[in-house]
Amino acid sequence: MRVLKLTLFAFVTLLQSLRIGASEPPKNLFANPSFELGQEGWRLDKAGKTECQFSVDDTDAAEGRYSAKLQLSSVEDWGMQFGQSFAAGEKGKTFTLSAFARSAGEPVEVGLQIERSAQPWDRACGGHFKLTKDWQELHLTFSVEKEFPQGWFAYLSCTQPKAQIRADMFRLYEGPYVPYKEVAQQELASVAVRVFDANTTSTVPLTGEALSKRTGWTEIAEDDLTHRFKGDAVFMNDRIGFVLRHGARGAEVYSLASEGSALRSVLAPLGSVEAATLSSLALVQNNPGAGAADVVFTAPGGKALKLRYELKAGEPILLTSAQDGVTSLRVEAPCRFAVMPDFFADDIVIDASELPVQEAELPGDNLLFHLLPDGNAILMTVVKSSEEDVRVTLSGQNEKRLIDSSQLRYGKDGKIWVAILARPAIWHMQEIAREQAGQIIHAPWKAPFPAQWRMDWRRDKNLTDSWEMLIERPDGQFIKYGLFGGPDVVPADRKRWTTVLGTFNYPCWLDQDSQACLQPLWHPALRFEGPAIIYPLSRAPSTALDTFTVIDVMRNTLGVGPCEYVLDVEGQKSQYKGRATCSVRDTLNPIYSRNEQKQRRAEIERTLQDLMVFIRHIRGRIESYVAFGHETLDYLAQQKNAHPELAKPLSELETVARIPDAKFAARKDAIKTPDDAAKMVEEFKSTVLDYDGDDALARCKRFTEGWVEIGGNQDELAGECRWAVKMLRQTAGLLMATDPHMAEIGKELRRRSQVVLRSPAIHEGARH
Helix, strand or coil, X not given: CHHHHHHHCHHHHHCCXXXXXXXXXXXXXXXXXXXXXXXXXXXXXXXXXXXXXXXXXXXXXXXXXXXXXXXXXCCCCCCEEEEEEECCCCCCCEEEEEEEEEECXXXXXXXXXXXXXXXXXXXEXXXXXXXXXXXXXXXXXEECCCCCCXXXXXXXXXXXXXXXXXXXXXXXXXXXXXXXXXXXXXXXXXXXXXXXXXXXXXXXXXXXXXXXXXXXXEECCCCCCCCCCCCCEEEECCCEEEEECCCCCCEEEEXXXXXXXXXXXXXXXXXXXXXXXXXXXXXXXXXCCEEEEEEEEECXXXXXXXXXXXXXXXXXXXXXXXXXXXXXXXXXXXXXXXXXCCCCCCCEEEXXXXXXXXXEEECCCCEEEEECCCCCEEEEEECCCCCCCEEEXXXXXXXXXXXXXXXXXXXXXXXXXXXXXXXXXXXXXXXXXXXXXXXXXXXXXXXXXXXXXXXXXXXXXXXXXXXXXXEECCCCCEEEEECCEXXXXXXXXXXXXXXXXXXXXXXXXXXXXXXXXXXXXXXXXXXXCEEEEEEEEECCCCXXXXXXXXXXXXXXXXXXXXXHHHHCHHHHCCECCCCCHHHHHHXXXXXXXCCCCCCCHHHHHHHHHHHHHHHHHXXXXXXXXXXXXXXXXXXXXXXXXXXXXXXXHHHHHHHHHCHHHHHHHHHHHHHCCHHHHHHHHHHHXXXXXXXXXXXXXXXXXXXXXXXXXXXXXXXXXHHHHHHHHHHHHHHHHHHHHHCHHHHHHHHHHHHHHHHHXXXXXXXXXXXX
């Protein structure tokens, strides 16, 4: 299986279908079946005091890069059950359940079962297996003998204390058992990398039709690395291809699809020489799993640059690796809009029609998209290091103005990935007029596949406000998927509340037909106007496994661990400490209304302790924002002295940096101080805690209402401060684009802002 792992790569796990012969491919019902997406989609149930840990890592795998590790310490009753829930199969049909597993310690007995997802928990199938240290594929084939209207829970189980289990590649599909190795080999053939010699050298880029027909081409035999090309060299899998033409500036990259292939980009090396063109190439890998070539580009004076291009099976991703003399990669992919996704605040959307400069510097935040003009493709670049800025070049006038190319520097690892996400209508731009605020708009666009779609609204000063689109359910309510938690259920009226915005109608959703529906906000703090962008950010549970989103590309390039580091998953988690002031009110008032204060004295004292923890926590967040504002103003003053020519953009940033202080001053009296709140607690203890007079409830309310006043204003202030810091972060990035001299200052401010935005309090409204 280790050999199989090296041969098949992780891409096989991202395929929705399992093609067997010429028959209709059976669908694997498991989501994320071999943990290439981390823990996503999986559930671990434990009986009573059973202790079991579930993790995913790449230290061992039966297939792909990752596998699950289950470690039981103590066991009670039925122990642990590890699996996923599904709609039940139809009565009378045959299904197969299988999974790879092995013991990571002593031999262990496990069960593989499907049970009803409700009482009486009866089984559709079940069997027991003995695991050793060698990987084995456990499997059960069964006929569905009765209806299971509540659905199925399919799982691996264990009741053995101190067991250590590795599990990988779960499958549940209609049909008889077919060993995964056979299925994967047939899948490999359908998505394999193939290398061709076109036998003629073209002086212009090939047409999409030429790649589809391959007339007169010769396919290079597997593992042949010595072939001498007579014409253009072409590498392709089932998703993308690239052409290496003698005399070209770089590799020409195409999206491949049944509806037609299209040239999407030219990837050219940059270094100490200019005007270098392709002069020679050498195959370094040529098998169904991957194809790669080292390519030499030579300038008129004879100096050369060397770059490696590598394509893997089943992925829409091309890896470029810097070699001799190469320092940067030029990505030629003309477009009006470029997007720099931001997972801490809001995306930066660059509109070429609004940039008067010929060149612009953008923050180096690992990812950059070119939204290609037909709406059917997104070109996405990924770098591991975010230390280097991205330079873009522009041309044209007014509405025809375009971003011609982006230039990315290679980091220490010397790698840059370029992905082409191609699908009809994979992204959409909707122009929002000012007078449409508050109106419901049925956009002329449907989501081409289930996913977590992000909408970047344009707001004042060319800033962006990023929202995840809701998904309407059959019952009229909505699901809101999130990168860092959820999903949340949103009521049918789409009412939502956050600090700053208060109560509002959620402004973007997909109806039950996947039609985009918009209701631009009408709010003093936020008004949408201008081009709004929609693109597929991440997966939803129903996203087909062979569909790639932005986060999928990140995982497949950087790996699950580095991807989580870039996303800063830990820093994104909202913190809730103590007990909110409204919860304190709702706890204490009923106690005093029923005259139960003496019996519940200990509970009251704990509630008061939690109250102070909450108040001090939120106050700490506020003070960190205010301190950030002061520190930012000091930093900007220093930059003004050092760079008087940048006074105008620096003044713009100063205006935003002053907001936290101004908001604090406006609410200073209302939020009081934590010491004031503590004095109120001590007064409550001495005058109300044990008091049972007729006016006990009135006395209690005087304090609880005061604390709610403090807490509510603290929450609002924390949200207002966060809003300002997000605005400063985005403004700094945009100023870099309009004035290259702002690059270092903008980059430093974005770094500082990320630090203060980490670990938000839950009441800050970090997510809409």
